[in-house]
Amino acid sequence: MSPFSILGCRMDSWKPSQKDQKQYPHFDAPLSLRELGRIANNPDRVARNPFFPFLRYYDAYRPFRLTGRDVKSREIRFGARRDAAIFSRYRHDLSQRYERLISKIGISECVLAYRHIPAKPGSSSGRCNIHHAFDAFDRIENFDECCAIVLDISKYFESIDHARLENIWCRLLGVASLPPDHLAVFKAITQYSVVDYRKAYEALGYFGIKSSGIPGYLVTRKNMPKQLCSMQDFKKKICGKAGGYQNLIEKNKSNFGIPQGAPLSDLLANAYLIDFDVEMKRYANTQGGFYMRYSDDILFIVPGGAIQGEDIMRHVRTRISAYGDQLNIKETKCFIEKFKWATDGMEHRHVYPTDKRSNGLSFLGFRFDGKRVYLRDQTLSNFQRNIARAVKREVYGLVKRFPGKNLAFLKNQLNSDKIIEKFGRVREFEPKGDKRDWTFWTYVKRAHKVFGIKSKIYGQVSEYRNDIRKRAELSLLEAFVKFNEN
Numbered sequence: 001m002s003p004f005s006i007l008g009c010r011m012d013s014w015k016p017s018q019k020d021q022k023q024y025p026h027f028d029a030p031l032s033l034r035e036l037g038r039i040a041n042n043p044d045r046v047a048r049n050p051f052f053p054f055l056r057y058y059d060a061y062r063p064f065r066l067t068g069r070d071v072k073s074r075e076i077r078f079g080a081r082r083d084a085a086i087f088s089r090y091r092h093d094l095s096q097r098y099e100r101l102i103s104k105i106g107i108s109e110c111v112l113a114y115r116h117i118p119a120k121p122g123s124s125s126g127r128c129n130i131h132h133a134f135d136a137f138d139r140i141e142n143f144d145e146c147c148a149i150v151l152d153i154s155k156y157f158e159s160i161d162h163a164r165l166e167n168i169w170c171r172l173l174g175v176a177s178l179p180p181d182h183l184a185v186f187k188a189i190t191q192y193s194v195v196d197y198r199k200a201y202e203a204l205g206y207f208g209i210k211s212s213g214i215p216g217y218l219v220t221r222k223n224m225p226k227q228l229c230s231m232q233d234f235k236k237k238i239c240g241k242a243g244g245y246q247n248l249i250e251k252n253k254s255n256f257g258i259p260q261g262a263p264l265s266d267l268l269a270n271a272y273l274i275d276f277d278v279e280m281k282r283y284a285n286t287q288g289g290f291y292m293r294y295s296d297d298i299l300f301i302v303p304g305g306a307i308q309g310e311d312i313m314r315h316v317r318t319r320i321s322a323y324g325d326q327l328n329i330k331e332t333k334c335f336i337e338k339f340k341w342a343t344d345g346m347e348h349r350h351v352y353p354t355d356k357r358s359n360g361l362s363f364l365g366f367r368f369d370g371k372r373v374y375l376r377d378q379t380l381s382n383f384q385r386n387i388a389r390a391v392k393r394e395v396y397g398l399v400k401r402f403p404g405k406n407l408a409f410l411k412n413q414l415n416s417d418k419i420i421e422k423f424g425r426v427r428e429f430e431p432k433g434d435k436r437d438w439t440f441w442t443y444v445k446r447a448h449k450v451f452g453i454k455s456k457i458y459g460q461v462s463e464y465r466n467d468i469r470k471r472a473e474l475s476l477l478e479a480f481v482k483f484n485e486n
Contacts, residue, residue, distance in 0.1 A: 013037075013041050014037065014040060014041055014088070014089040014092045014093070015037060016033045016036045016037050016040070016085060016088070016089075017033075018033075020033070020036060020084070020085050020088055021033060021036065021081070022078075022081045022084055023226065024078065024226075025224050025225065025226055025227075025228050026052070026055060026078075026079075026080045026081060026226075026227070026228060027052045027053075027055075027080050027227070027228055027229065027234055027238070028052060028080040028081050028082050028083075028227060029081075029226070029227040030081060030226050030227070031081055031082060031085075036081075036082070036085040037085075039082060039085065039086070040085045040086045040088070040089035040090075041089060043179070043180070043181035044180075044181070046086055046090075046181040046184055046185065047180035047181045047183075047184045048184070049082070049083070049086060049184060049188075051079075051080075051083050051184075051188040051192075052079070052080035052082075052083055053192075053193040053194055053195045053238075053249050053250075054077040054078060054079050054192060054193070054194045054195070054259055054261075054262070055077070055078055055079075055194070055195055055196075055197045055200065056075060056076065056077045056194045056195065056196050056197060057076055057196070057197045057198070058074065058075055058076070075260070076261055077194055077259040077260065077261045077262065078261055078262075079262055079263075083188065084262070084263055086185060086188075087185070087188075087189070087262050087263040087264040088263040088264070090182070090185050090264055091263055091264045091266075091267045094169070094172055094264075094267055094268075094271070095115075095267050097172040097173070098172060098267065098270065098271050098274075099115070101171075101172065101274070102274065102277075105274075105278060106281075107274070107277045107278060107281055109292075110277050110280075110281050110291055110292055110293060111270055111277055111293055112132045112292060112293065112294045112364075113266070113269075113270065113293075113294045113295040114266035114267060114269070114270055114295070115270070119131070129294075129364040129365055129366075130366075130443075130446060130447045130450050130451075131450065132292070132294065132364055133363050133364040133365065133366045133368075133373075134450050134451060136148075136292065136299060136301065136361075136363050136364075136368075137361075137363075137366075137368045137373065137454075139290055139301050140301055140339050140346075140361070140368070140370075141339075141346060143301075143303050143339070144303075144340070144341055145303065145304065145305065145338075145339070145340045145341070146289070146301055146302060146303050146304065146338075146339055146340075147301075147302060147304060147305055147306065147308060147309040147336055147337065147338045147339070147351065148299065148300070148301050148309075148335075148336070148337045148339070148361045148363075149298075149299070149300040149301075149302070149309050149312050149313055149316075149334075149335070149336050150297070150298070150299055150333070150334065150335040150336075150337075150361070150362070150363065151297075151298040151299075151313065151316055151317075151329050151330075151333070151334050152296055152297055152298070152329065152330045152333035152334070153296040153298070153320065153327060153328070153329060153330070154296075154328050154329065154330035155326075156269065156295065156296035156327075157257065157258055157259070157260040157265060157269060157296075158256070158257045158260075158326075159256055159257065159324055159326035159327050159328075160256055160257060160258050160268070160269065160272050160324065160326075161255065161256045161323075161324040161325065161326065162190045162255050162256060163255065164272065164323070164324060165186075165190065165258070165268060165272055166178065166186060166190075168271050168272060168274065169182065169186060169268075169271075172271060185264070189258050189259070189262060189264055189265065189268065190252070190257075190258060191251070191252060192251075192252050192258070192259050192262075193249050193250060193251045193252065194249075194250050194252075194259070195238060195248045195249055195250070196248065196250075199248050200228065200238060200248060201217075201228075203237040203238060203245065203246075203248060204228055204229050204233065204237055204238075205218065206218055206219050206224060206228075256324065256325075256326050266295075269295055269296075270295075272323075273293070273323060275323065276319070276320070276323045277291075277293060279319065280293075280298075280300075280316070280319075283312075283315065284300055284302065287300075287302040287303070287304075287308065287312065288302060288303050289301050289302030289303060290302075294364060297363075297364075298316065299363060300312050300316075305338050305351070306336065306338065306351045306352070309336035309338070309351060309352065310336065310352065313334060313336065313352070316329060317329045334352065334353070335350075335352060335353070335358060335361075335362075336350075336351040336352035337349070337350060337351060337358060337360065337361045338350075338351050339361075339370050345370065345371050346370035346371060347370055348360055348361070348368075348369045348370040360374070362376050365378075365379045366379075366447070366451075371454070372454055372455070372456045373447075373451040373454045373455050373456065373457070374456050374457060374460060375444075375447070375457050375460050375461070380460065380461075383440050383464075384464075387468055387471070388471065391416075391468065391471050391472045391475050392475050392479075394414075394472075395414065395472060395475045395476040395478075395479045396479045398410060398413055398414060398476070398479075399476070399479045399480055399483050400483070403483070407476075407477070407480050410476060410480060411473070411476065414472060414473075414476055416465075416468060416469040416472045417465075444457055444458070444461055
């Protein structure tokens with residue numbers, strides 16, 4: 001019997017929580033928790049749900065310390081409140097089926113992302129990136145000599161093949177074809193449409209040329225309505241079904257790609273490569289090593305050196321295309337790191353690529369050089385960038401609140417520690433569940449504790465609070481001068 005022919009009974013009803021009651025502006029009106037549950041748990045209602053387009057914005061940034069580097073951009077999409085609730089409900093259902101399946105076929109320890117993995121059997125607290133990185137580094141230390149092979153799937157979410165995804169969806173349900181409600185959700189997540197939020201705000205009159213002559217928001221964030229427009233205005237100003245208005249809706253007309261950011265997409269990204277995960281685990285076992293995948297990040301740890309590592313890299317590059325024509329490995333994010341025990345401890349040597357240098361294995365936000373564990377440079381860069389934004393936002397708000405006050409007064413009102421604690425959240429590696437309120441400092445403390453004597457993390461961040469205070473004072477001076485010039 002195929003492991004995928006499991007027939008699962010209908011799972012328990014989904015109960016929405018406060019986090020499912022989205023408060024951001026979108027095309028639909030806010031709904032009560034009861035209404036969200038009533039809609040999302042009704043298959044007939046879901047089957048005929050008119051899904052709204054996702055709103056899209058770009059999170060643009062330049063790596064903090066890397067002057068001269070190109071600005072990077074990350075596309076963020078978020079669905080309407082009702083649609084997001086439906087996606088969450090179907091994620092709840094499919095996730096249970098997926099967990100049962102991967103447990104049955106023996107790959108639970110391989111797939112790390114977007115799952116609640118208990119810290120201990122029966123425990124409600126979950127494991128996070130810290131624990132997964134610890135396990136990887138610990139496995140390295142259990143070999144006399146080994147290599148770690150890191151690979152990255154290029155544009156993974158955008159490359160997911162729809163036909164294959166539908167087949168896997170059917171496997172999880174144990175059916176030959178998707179029932180009407182699941183089919184509606186499948187179409188919403190594959191044949192999705194998006195609207196650029198800036199264009200939507202302009203069409204609806206929330207963004208434009210201000211009295212000062214510069215473009216900007218015409219209403220404050222506080223006064224922005226939760227429902228951006230009526231259905232009449234949506235059809236006219238967003239869909240372009242009236243004279244003078246452009247159709248702002250962009251549809252995904254290809255046979256691949258799902259929107260990253262939708263509540264269901266992460267679960268589908270895991271399930272999509274279930275066959276690949278089975279194959280790669282078996283392959284790693286034949287090499288006497290281990291295989292792990294965190295979404296689009298792949299890690300092998302196998303005994304041996306450069307030859308073994310290069311063989312594995314070639315094998316993965318060849319096999320990944322069997323799971324979708326659009327899937328391929330991103331060459332610039334492939335690395336091979338060798339580790340070997342010596343008289344003074346474990347030694348590290350960078351193997352691939354030969355034209356780049358490496359000071360250790362980077363995995364899930366941490367770097368391991370054979371002896372010590374550090375926060376990855378990009379993790380620190382992300383944190384500094386977030387803090388810089390937060391500081392600027394806070395000090396400019398402070399100057400606006402107290403017009404005419406002198407600089408000494410404003411300095412006295414500035415609370416840098418509050419900024420640090422409030423905005424020091426871990427964006428890239430923020431855990432799920434009971435750890436959503438972690439700040440960067442909570443994350444640092446927990447990581448330092450988990451890695452124990454190997455941790456050099458405190459040394460990396462020891463001066464950060466002072467740096468942030470200095471940055472806040474400079475930003476305050478800049479804001480003060482700017483506002484007083486005007």
